[in-house]
Amino acid sequence: MIGIEPAVRTEETGRPGHVARNRRRILCVFPVYARSFGTFQYAYRLFPGVRAFMPPQGLLLIAAYLPPEWEVRFIDENERPVSDADFDWADAVLISGMHLQRGAIDDLNARAQGRGKLTVLGGPSVSASPDYYPGVDILHLGELGDATDALIARIDESTSRPAQQQIFATDTRLALTQFPTPAYQKIDMANYFLGSVQFSSGCPFRCEFCDIPELYGRNPRLKEPAQICRELDAIVAAGIRGVVYFVDDNFVANKKAAHALLPHLIRWQEANGFPLRFACEATLNMAQMPDLMAMMREAQFVTVFVGIETPEEAALAAMEKKQNLRLPILEAIENFNAYGLEVVSGMIIGLDTDTSRTGRNLLRFIDASKVPLLTINLLYALPKTPLYTRLERAGRLLSPEAAADRLSNVDFLMPYDEVVAMWFDTITTAYEPDALFSRFRYQTEHTFANRALHRPETSWSLIRFGLSIMARVLWHCGVTAEWRRQFWELCWPLVLQERIDEVIHIGAVTYHLLNFTRDIREGRWEAAFYASSNKNTPVPGAGRIECPVGIGDR
Numbered sequence: 094m095i096g097i098e099p100a101v102r103t104e105e106t107g108r109p110g111h112v113a114r115n116r117r118r119i120l121c122v123f124p125v126y127a128r129s130f131g132t133f134q135y136a137y138r139l140f141p142g143v144r145a146f147m148p149p150q151g152l153l154l155i156a157a158y159l160p161p162e163w164e165v166r167f168i169d170e171n172e173r174p175v176s177d178a179d180f181d182w183a184d185a186v187l188i189s190g191m192h193l194q195r196g197a198i199d200d201l202n203a204r205a206q207g208r209g210k211l212t213v214l215g216g217p218s219v220s221a222s223p224d225y226y227p228g229v230d231i232l233h234l235g236e237l238g239d240a241t242d243a244l245i246a247r248i249d250e251s252t253s254r255p256a257q258q259q260i261f262a263t264d265t266r267l268a269l270t271q272f273p274t275p276a277y278q279k280i281d282m283a284n285y286f287l288g289s290v291q292f293s294s295g296c297p298f299r300c301e302f303c304d305i306p307e308l309y310g311r312n313p314r315l316k317e318p319a320q321i322c323r324e325l326d327a328i329v330a331a332g333i334r335g336v337v338y339f340v341d342d343n344f345v346a347n348k349k350a351a352h353a354l355l356p357h358l359i360r361w362q363e364a365n366g367f368p369l370r371f372a373c374e375a376t377l378n379m380a381q382m383p384d385l386m387a388m389m390r391e392a393q394f395v396t397v398f399v400g401i402e403t404p405e406e407a408a409l410a411a412m413e414k415k416q417n418l419r420l421p422i423l424e425a426i427e428n429f430n431a432y433g434l435e436v437v438s439g440m441i442i443g444l445d446t447d448t449s450r451t452g453r454n455l456l457r458f459i460d461a462s463k464v465p466l467l468t469i470n471l472l473y474a475l476p477k478t479p480l481y482t483r484l485e486r487a488g489r490l491l492s493p494e495a496a497a498d499r500l501s502n503v504d505f506l507m508p509y510d511e512v513v514a515m516w517f518d519t520i521t522t523a524y525e526p527d528a529l530f531s532r533f534r535y536q537t538e539h540t541f542a543n544r545a546l547h548r549p550e551t552s553w554s555l556i557r558f559g560l561s562i563m564a565r566v567l568w569h570c571g572v573t574a575e576w577r578r579q580f581w582e583l584c585w586p587l588v589l590q591e592r593i594d595e596v597i598h599i600g601a602v603t604y605h606l607l608n609f610t611r612d613i614r615e616g617r618w619e620a621a622f623y624a625s626s627n628k629n630t631p632v633p634g635a636g637r638i639e640c641p642v643g644i645g646d647r
């Protein structure tokens with residue numbers, strides 16, 4: 094750690110922290126991200142009030158960790174932009190973001206400094222690539238820990254801008270059991286498409302393209318179940334309706350801990366009238382844990398995002414994703430479905446093992462698996478990954494200048510144009526309306542029917558909210574959409590069976606995917622899919638916002 098004084102321990106809280114000597118006004122800002130495949134912007138119009146995807150966990154955590162004497166204002170620019178008055182109010186501006194938001198982070202930093210404010214940047218993007226952000230006054234690298242305390246001490250001492258960039262890097266992470274509840278009270282949760290909660294950090298696996306083990310460690314760190322229940326209380330109090338996403342990189346990174354958590358989640362749901370549905374990210378080996386999946390069903394989990402990456406076994410072995418080889422992939426997906434869990438999957442094109450047949454193989458797999466929603470990304474080498482190191486050594490990592498006109502920084506083994514054409518063809522074929530609705534038809538029969546969902550306690554406001562969503566879904570999907578015939582063929586029988594949650598879920602997902610695919614087909618995909626005009630920014634799949642989940646339960 095490079096910084097000021099080490100942490101002190103406050104008597105009042107029992108957790109490390111800094112006792113503030115001065116009053117400060119801190120503006121916490123989460124930058125805007127452009128439309129992308131995984132953030133579901135097209136579907137927001139179907140849900141009254143929704144303007145952003147998921148609450149920014151990391152920044153809400155920092156907001157909660159700041160000294161209680163300090164005033165904190167929290168703005169998610171996906172909800173509303175920061176005004177000059179907001180900047181003028183603040184003593185310092187704290188920003189957090191992903192690679193996906195790199196351009197917006199730079200813009201926000203320039204605006205804040207233009208008003209003479211001290212700027213601080215933390216979060217996954219700067220932690221992986223501090224060299225991306227030479228213009229920010231202070232960088233906070235790594236997770237909450239000793240660097241955070243030193244940073245707070247620095248701001249307490251002075252809010253003047255340093256002559257040279259200062260860097261605070263965490264050496265000793267704060268135990269997750271000591272994390273405060275994120276400052277959910279600072280946001281209106283009803284403005285978000287999904288709620289979010291974090292149980293663990295880190296992943297024991299070592300997939301070649303992934304930066305999680307390097308950034309967050311291979312020995313997962315965990316919260317206590319009681320902490321999660323307190324956070325869920327706070328999330329519900331902040332106005333969430335519907336789905337809460339466990340943002341853990343791998344929900345079963347520590348199987349024993351996941352087993353221990355689930356009975357608490359079940360009891361929490363029972364005690365509170367089953368107000369929420371859950372979704373998570375996990376590895377495919379979860380399909381071999383029937384006890385765990387049975388408890389997840391009881392706890393009202395509806396969706397699992399799984400990084401399948403490719404159906405080609407040689408490719409999985411080459412990328413060190415051998416955990417996907419323990420069970421035939423289609424069998425694993427069937428196991429998930431049997432417990433009512435819809436699988437959402439990430440897939441990658443541009444691997445060294447790809448051939449001209451890879452796209453067709455992928456489409457055959459999509460058809461056979463009946464997974465409706467897959468994010469299909471071009472391989473991109475993120476810093477702090479084994480892939481990055483390997484390609485750099487082999488001279489196959491393109492410089493920013495060389496990658497400027499490309500959609501990836503990887504010098505593929507196949508011709509670049511062929512890889513991009515294969516990617517384009519795979520997406521546009523997978524998201525033909527007939528194909529997508531056929532996969533959802535399978536889900537209604539083989540997944541949704543296996544759920545044991547309890548209806549949340551109703552109130553007039555909830556009924557009004559539900560009717561308003563349903564009216565929007567029926568109008569946009571059932572009246573104005575080009576694919577309304579396919580929508581009604583699948584959804585009218587569900588309406589008659591009062592499976593309204595499923596109609597809303599199918600409507601919202603298809604509305605987003607089919608509109609987005611139309612953008613891709615019509616050549617608007619470049620800006621949209623890559624979510625940044627800066628083509629050096631990694632693809633959405635690398636941006637860690639991969640959670641298009643059980644939306645109908647909102």
Ligand code: SF4
Nearest residue numbers: 296298299300303342
């Ligand atoms: S891709 Fe998933 S399973 Fe693999 S290392 Fe990253 S978080 Fe772990």
